[in-house]
Amino acid sequence: MQRSSRMRSGWIKGSLLAFVVAAGLFYLGSIKREVRAHSDRLRGARNNDSIRQEGMLVRMGEMEDHIDRLLALMDEMEKKELEKQENAAVKKNEKEEEEKVVRKLYPNSYLFAKWGAGLSEEEQKEAEASFQSYGYNAFLSDRLPLDREIPDTRPPRCAEKKYPEDLPSLSVILIYLDEALSVIKRAVRSVIDRTPARLLKEIILVDDHSSDEDLKEKLDEYVYSVHEERPGLVKRVRHSERLGLTRARLSGWKAAAGDVVAILDAHVEVHVQWAEPLLARIKEDRTVMVTPVFDKVNYDDLALVPYVPAADAFDWAMWCMYESFRPEWYALKDQSLPGKSPSVMGIVVADRKFFGEIGSLDGGMKIYGGENVELGIRVWLCGGSIEVIPCSKIAHIERASKPYLRDLSEMVKRNALRVAEVWLDEYKHNVNIAWNIPFEDHGIDIGDVSERKALRERLNCKPFKWYLDHVYPLLDPLKDLLAYGVLINSLKPGLCIDQGPMPGNTPITYRCHPYPSQHCRYRTDGQLHVGGLKSHKYNSNRCLVDPGVAGGARPGLYECRVAQQKKFHMLWDFQQDGPIRNRETKRCLEIVTADRGGSYALVVQRCTGQSWNIQYLIKGQ
16 A cells, blocks of 8 residues: 555656646746747847947957857756656656566465565566476576686685695596586586596486486587587486486496596585595595585575584484584584584595495485485494595575475484395384384385395494494483383374474474374383483483473473473373373373363373373383
8 A cells, every 4th residue: 555655656757747847948948039039030130221330340249159059058967958858758767667566376386485686477488397306406597607706705714724645536426316407517517627627527317217318418518518628528427217326326437437536416516625625534544434524505595504613413213413522523623624424414535445345335225314324324334434625615505395205204214224124234124213114014115235234244244332332322222211102091082182382382283193292112110201302411201201280281391301490290190091190299180171172182191090091112111
């Protein structure tokens, strides 16, 4: 409404201004006509025989000159006024164009949440279509230079470091499946421009059976153009069927000829001097597998967001995560130094032959997820080590989603169980607990693991307990659990205990579902955890507490450390198909009808005989 009022006001003001200017020009034109007529009369008078005196003629000549200058001035004023009027009209049109509101076709798209203002409807359609295809802004990528500048985000001391001239040769492997052509070209361009020619032996493009037409002849043409500059630099590996990320990486490694292999995603741009620190560290110790520090490239505006050096870690579900280095790294007060890491995030750089000696990658891992954790555990257990190199940086596009696998969880779960079966020994069931599936008969086919178990025997690898003690002591071993899964009350089998709205400290009953907000764990000391599992010692799970009579009838849910500090009543007695009774208050966890509509509330009250059932019991506890 306010906008409409302002627009009407502007129209009225503009109309009045135009009227005034037009009237002024009309008046100015009338004056000019009168002056010109008077000038003509003076010229006629000069020729009149009745004017004889010379002085009069001189003055009349001067007057005529003044009139001519006045007319010229008036012509100039009229010209300027017309130009002013025309400029005002142009600016008005430009403003009106700016104020035109282009309809937003995709208000709920992640792509247009912060980016895309000013795009036409056709451009929006094109951008959204490519976003759905690739999970990032390929529309913008196509319009950026292939050799665009990215900021140097390394720790300051890195620029001062000197590296040996006789470093190992490098094979760079870029894996892709239906990637945007401009993204692949930019990755290749950055590797060529920012890797010393004496070190870069080859770039190997591994195509895991892409269907995108742009990745056929158009990509071939780009490779030919590269070969005009660097003959034979780029090799191609094309799969005739989709093999998945792990086996694609294996294909690239098998095709490589350099001393060192760098296995990268194709949606990256390498930073300045990215290769030298990696190669120098491997030259010092061929059993060290190294990884650069990632910088994030936003999926929408493709801007770079610097990341600080951190370890590549994981939880019991085998999801990747960043984590702080060990305290001794920070004590050195030098962020340019390598840091030990429990695993790799997916990009790995290794001595090519040692990579094969230690078992390369597990080809039984499917599509995506867990393969990097498996590699990290195996390297540490079987005679190698892993380090993050802060002076090596790679800019990596973080997709909004992976178009080739919309739901990652099922494949990560399957691969995590495979890792557990081969490498985790007596801790393997922590993966089942994290995914809330039974220890046995879970129905998930993890494939044949006999070859990987034989590899472990052949390499004489250490037990997983050594890894927990010496490499990743921050991972909670979860050795004191009696039961886990959803908790169901006998009165309403369709309702489960749920952590309730977050943030918040009030658990509720809610219809049963498989998601982490209803995952519970009962410990030998009597603690009852509700909500997703926290896998690390530096985190705290959330404990169910009885606030006591003075605190009311509703139970609470607090971080277990907080509950201990505040001396909440947090220990419970429970047996399958029996009550859940607080050891101190003697009150039971029960449900009551909350209203006439039939909804139920979770309460702690005098025990009335209600019983509970937890989904999975751990035998032998």
